[in-house]
Amino acid sequence: MEQQIIFAIIGLTIGSIVTLLILRSFNIAKSKQVLEEAKKEAERLKKEKILQAKEKFLELKSQHEQSINHKKLEINNAQNRVKDKENKLNQKLAELNRKDKDILNTQNNLVKQKEAISKKQEELDENQRKQIQKLEKISQLSASDAKNELIETLKAEAKTEAMSIIQDTIEEAKLTASQEARKIVIQTIQRTAAEEAIENAVSVFNIESDDVKGRIIGREGRNIRALEAATGVDIIVDDTPEAIIISCFDSVRREIARLSLHKLVSDGRIHPARIEEVVKKTKKDIFDEIVEIGKKTTIDLGIHGLHPELIRMVGRMRYRSSYGQNLLQHSRETANLCATMASELGMDAKLAKRAGLLHDIGKVPDDNAETPHAILGMQLAEKYGENTEVCNAIGAHHDEIEMTSLISPLVQVCDAVSGARPGARRQMLESYITRIKELENIALTFPGVVKSYAIQAGRELRVIVESEKVSDSEANKISFEISDKIQNEMTYPGQVKVTVIRETRSISFAK
Numbered sequence: 001m002e003q004q005i006i007f008a009i010i011g012l013t014i015g016s017i018v019t020l021l022i023l024r025s026f027n028i029a030k031s032k033q034v035l036e037e038a039k040k041e042a043e044r045l046k047k048e049k050i051l052q053a054k055e056k057f058l059e060l061k062s063q064h065e066q067s068i069n070h071k072k073l074e075i076n077n078a079q080n081r082v083k084d085k086e087n088k089l090n091q092k093l094a095e096l097n098r099k100d101k102d103i104l105n106t107q108n109n110l111v112k113q114k115e116a117i118s119k120k121q122e123e124l125d126e127n128q129r130k131q132i133q134k135l136e137k138i139s140q141l142s143a144s145d146a147k148n149e150l151i152e153t154l155k156a157e158a159k160t161e162a163m164s165i166i167q168d169t170i171e172e173a174k175l176t177a178s179q180e181a182r183k184i185v186i187q188t189i190q191r192t193a194a195e196e197a198i199e200n201a202v203s204v205f206n207i208e209s210d211d212v213k214g215r216i217i218g219r220e221g222r223n224i225r226a227l228e229a230a231t232g233v234d235i236i237v238d239d240t241p242e243a244i245i246i247s248c249f250d251s252v253r254r255e256i257a258r259l260s261l262h263k264l265v266s267d268g269r270i271h272p273a274r275i276e277e278v279v280k281k282t283k284k285d286i287f288d289e290i291v292e293i294g295k296k297t298t299i300d301l302g303i304h305g306l307h308p309e310l311i312r313m314v315g316r317m318r319y320r321s322s323y324g325q326n327l328l329q330h331s332r333e334t335a336n337l338c339a340t341m342a343s344e345l346g347m348d349a350k351l352a353k354r355a356g357l358l359h360d361i362g363k364v365p366d367d368n369a370e371t372p373h374a375i376l377g378m379q380l381a382e383k384y385g386e387n388t389e390v391c392n393a394i395g396a397h398h399d400e401i402e403m404t405s406l407i408s409p410l411v412q413v414c415d416a417v418s419g420a421r422p423g424a425r426r427q428m429l430e431s432y433i434t435r436i437k438e439l440e441n442i443a444l445t446f447p448g449v450v451k452s453y454a455i456q457a458g459r460e461l462r463v464i465v466e467s468e469k470v471s472d473s474e475a476n477k478i479s480f481e482i483s484d485k486i487q488n489e490m491t492y493p494g495q496v497k498v499t500v501i502r503e504t505r506s507i508s509f510a511k
Helices: 002-026 031-139 145-176 179-193 212-219 218-230 250-267 272-301 308-319 325-343 349-358 373-383 388-396 409-421 426-444 472-489
Strands: 201-208 234-236 243-247 450-454 460-465 497-502
Touching: 002 031, 031 349, 201 250, 212 218, 218 234, 218 250, 218 272, 243 250, 250 272, 250 308, 272 308, 272 325, 272 349, 308 325, 308 349, 308 373, 325 349, 325 409, 349 388, 349 409, 373 388, 388 409, 426 450, 426 460, 426 472, 460 472, 472 497
Parallel strands: 460 497
Antiparallel strands: 201 243, 234 243, 450 460
């Protein structure tokens, strides 16, 4: 490239010289001067062209070097990438070689193990053949006959196990299926008849006339003081016509006082000595009656083998109330509920009935007042030799201890069902009526609602709307809004089902 530039410069210079020579031929007079000037101009032009050529050369050289450096950098980067890939490939190749060696070693080990297993299998086959020969000699049966007999036996066992598995699956489904459980509870409640018995802390003793009051009080009140001291009750003689009030938290003592008063008034002899005699005899009669009530209760429920002391405690329940509900009636009801549910669930109905009857015996004894009645009842049952499942059900029916048998939750549920029945307990009856009214009033606050009825003990609310004012879509909206308002404003057990009824009636008359 430099030679070409030089040749170009020389060519230009020669051209200029030739031009000058031609001009010189036309101007001979000024030839020397023109020649000199031409030489000077040629030198100047030569230097200028050489300088331009050098600058151009340096510029081209710089660009060429930059291009070469860029290409070298790219080549180096490519070489580095190739080296990295090569290193990675070498690592993978080494890892593959190591895995191949491991696989080869594993295969060798497997081959050796297979050979050892084959040898052991041959030994086992030989031993089995010898044992079969010995068994055939001993049993006098061939191997095929023994196999057929074994197959038949296995078939029978398989059928038995299959039936057992099916039965267990059914039992498990009965225990876990909520729908079946609700059905059982409802059936049990419907099949068990129970009376409402509410006992008070006072008894009223009716008399024929108010003259008897003076005789009961006695001179300076000695008769009434003797009666109160003998029976342990408070006798209130006030302005109530033809009535005397007997007050005591213990219904047994209250009943003794009432019967004693009845005997004294009927006999007509009322004085301290006679009072003590009559009260003593009445106590004996009441205690005998308590035992008879306990025996009759166990006979009615079909419970046998109960300890005499437990029978006496069951009889005492007749004169004890819990939240206004008679304790014996509650225990009998719980026992029947437990038996019905246990029968539905395939459990021991007699054991469940026994646990249901005895679950509240801890409320009867007068001592150990600080011990929870569930724990006290469990201790009494253990003391008098009751079944461990019954003891656990008694102690766990208020979650005082951990449940260890299926009867325990059954007794807990039946106790709650008996106590929560509307009207069973005084306080619950009042709150129940209030809740029912509040449910119906909430529904009546919505436009278009004509009537509302709380049914199924407040578990369902039936709402009747006017078909002319409320459409089907609006009925759905009213149902949702009522349930939402009940959920936000009321406190209730379980859930409340809201059913909105919209019907259209077309009426015409035939004349």
